[in-house]
Amino acid sequence: MKRVDTVAFIIEDNGRILVEERRRDKETDPGKVALPGGHVENGETLEAACRRELMEELEMECEAFSYLTRILHPTPIEEQMNHYFVCKGCKGEPRSNEAERVFWIDISNTGKLDLRADRKAVQIFLKGE
Numbered sequence: 001m002k003r004v005d006t007v008a009f010i011i012e013d014n015g016r017i018l019v020e021e022r023r024r025d026k027e028t029d030p031g032k033v034a035l036p037g038g039h040v041e042n043g044e045t046l047e048a049a050c051r052r053e054l055m056e057e058l059e060m061e062c063e064a065f066s067y068l069t070r071i072l073h074p075t076p077i078e079e080q081m082n083h084y085f086v087c088k089g090c091k092g093e094p095r096s097n098e099a100e101r102v103f104w105i106d107i108s109n110t111g112k113l114d115l116r117a118d119r120k121a122v123q124i125f126l127k128g129e
Helices: 046-058 116-128
Strands: 003-010 016-021 037-039 061-074 079-091 101-106
Touching: 003 046, 003 061, 003 116, 037 046, 046 061, 046 079, 061 116, 079 116
Parallel strands: 003 079
Antiparallel strands: 003 037, 016 101, 061 079
């Protein structure tokens, strides 16, 4: 099984984090509630992938990204090495361009996240606050 790099971001606002419900026609994790993110393109840096994915998926920009951790997330078609970033100074209202919907959840309620890797990343984020 091939391994690919992916990025995911934690966008926090007043004790809430932004999540997405993935489209049901996605190859990996269809219909799951997850942190937004996506695949790193060939030759792209992780931060550049964050900026691109944030704009493509949510039409948002962040002033700075802070690297948090990386966690392996196996799927039926590939092993994803998820690189998690914290977005600081976000601008714009989130739009759902690639997901069924995006919405805010209470940051202490990680049980609403369907992916173990995402729950673990948020727990690491909470320990560092």
